Amino acid sequence: xxxxxxxxxxxxxxxxxxxxxxxxxxxxxxxxxxxxxxxxxxxxxxxxxxxxxxxxxxxxxxxxxxxxxxxxxxxxxxxxxxxxxxxxxxxxxxxxxxxxxxxxxxxxxxxxxxxxxxxxxxxxxxxxxxxxxxxxxxxxxxxxxxxxxxxxxxxxxxxxxxxxxxxxxxxxxxxxxxxxxxxxxxxxxxxxxxxxxxxxxxxxxxxxxxxxxxxxxxxxxxxxxxxxxxxxxxxxxxxxxxxxxx
Numbered sequence: 001x002x003x004x005x006x007x008x009x010x011x012x013x014x015x016x017x018x019x020x021x022x023x024x025x026x027x028x029x030x031x032x033x034x035x036x037x038x039x040x041x042x043x044x045x046x047x048x049x050x051x052x053x054x055x056x057x058x059x060x061x062x063x064x065x066x067x068x069x070x071x072x073x074x075x076x077x078x079x080x081x082x083x084x085x086x087x088x089x090x091x092x093x094x095x096x097x098x099x100x101x102x103x104x105x106x107x108x109x110x111x112x113x114x115x116x117x118x119x120x121x122x123x124x125x126x127x128x129x130x131x132x133x134x135x136x137x138x139x140x141x142x143x144x145x146x147x148x149x150x151x152x153x154x155x156x157x158x159x160x161x162x163x164x165x166x167x168x169x170x171x172x173x174x175x176x177x178x179x180x181x182x183x184x185x186x187x188x189x190x191x192x193x194x195x196x197x198x199x200x201x202x203x204x205x206x207x208x209x210x211x212x213x214x215x216x217x218x219x220x221x222x223x224x225x226x227x228x229x230x231x232x233x234x235x236x237x238x239x240x241x242x243x244x245x246x
Contacts, residue, residue, distance in 0.1 A: 008068060012075035015056065019044065019083045022052075039116055040081045049083060053090035060091075066098060070106070077110050077123075085119040093126045097134065104131050104138065111145075114152040117188060124156045129163035136164075139173050146177055151186045158192035165200045171207065174200055178211075182219055194226025202230050212239050 004010070023042030044052075060069045069091055076088035096103075107127050114120045132138045145157040157177060164170045174196060181193050201208040212219075212227055216239050219227075228236040 006064070008071035008075050011060070011072050015072070015076060015087065016079065016081075016084060018052070019081065019087065022048075023083070042081060042083050044083045046086075049087055050090050053087050057091050057095075066095065069095075070099075070103060074106065074110075077113055077119075080115070082116065082118060085113075085115070086122050089119075089122040089126055096127060096130045099131060104128070104135075107131070108141070111150070111153055111156055117155075117191075120152050120155060121159060124159035125162060128156065128160045132160050133164040133167060133169060136169065139164075139170060142173075142177060143180070146180045151188050154181060154184060154186070154189045155192035157181070158189070158196040162196055162199050165196065165203055168203050171200070171204060175211065178215070182215060182223070184220075187222060190220050190222040191226060194223040197223065197227035198229055201227060205231070209235060209239075216240075 019042050023044050025043055029043075057069055060072065073088040073091045076084045076091075079085060079088075092099075107123060110123055111120075114123070132142070139161070142157040142160050145153040145160075148154055158181065161170050161174055161177070165174060178193060178197065181189060184190060184193070197208065197212065201212065209231070212224065216224060224240060228239050231239070
């Protein structure tokens with residue numbers, strides 16, 4: 001009998017079965033409590049999920065090559081279970097130097113499949129952000145996302161620049177993006193912008209602290225509080241005490 005050749009669809013089915021069988025019902029209940037709103041989870045811990053992804057990636061690369069791994073990840077990120085989408089990202093993290101515009105466009109299309117901030121941040125921070133930092137011309141994409149009616153695209157506009165700002169890139173772009181999103185009423189977007197400004201303040205406090213002082217009356221409290229988290233206490237209090245009321 002001829003053995004059936006593995007395809008991305010067949011591998012994805014096998015992975016889904018393994019995720020279902022290897023999870024923890026107790027931890028899944030904890031995940032549900034953590035997210036507050038309904039979310040499908042098999043109850044995997046991140047460390048165990050990463051080990052699973054590393055082994056699977058190695059075997060698929062050896063047997064079928066990088067494009068096959070990408071196609072399997074694409075199938076998994078279409079899933080309804082949290083671990084399927086996170087595993088899809090874990091399969092591809094640390095491989096972004098091998099990707100080009102086709103993969104970047106694919107990952108952008110995944111933003112339409114987001115179901116929670118967890119799979120969003122995995123995608124935006126570990127796949128999209130390093131590709132933006134590697135090719136600064138891609139920064140123009142974040143301004144298109146910033147004007148999207150979809151909260152996850154607007155949050156991605158912020159998270160996509162975090163890897164770059166840690167390398168002291170994109171400062172002027174970040175100020176421009178902040179100006180666009182500063183009055184956004186969505187808490188997920190506010191947290192994303194605050195995260196970006198926090199990392200920018202860590203990388204370049206000399207320029208960022210005066211900027212935060214300048215926006216303290218206009219910025220939502222959540223943005224300011226998040227942006228100031230790692231600043232020295234005196235600096236943090238100087239910004240927050242003069243900021244808007246909660």
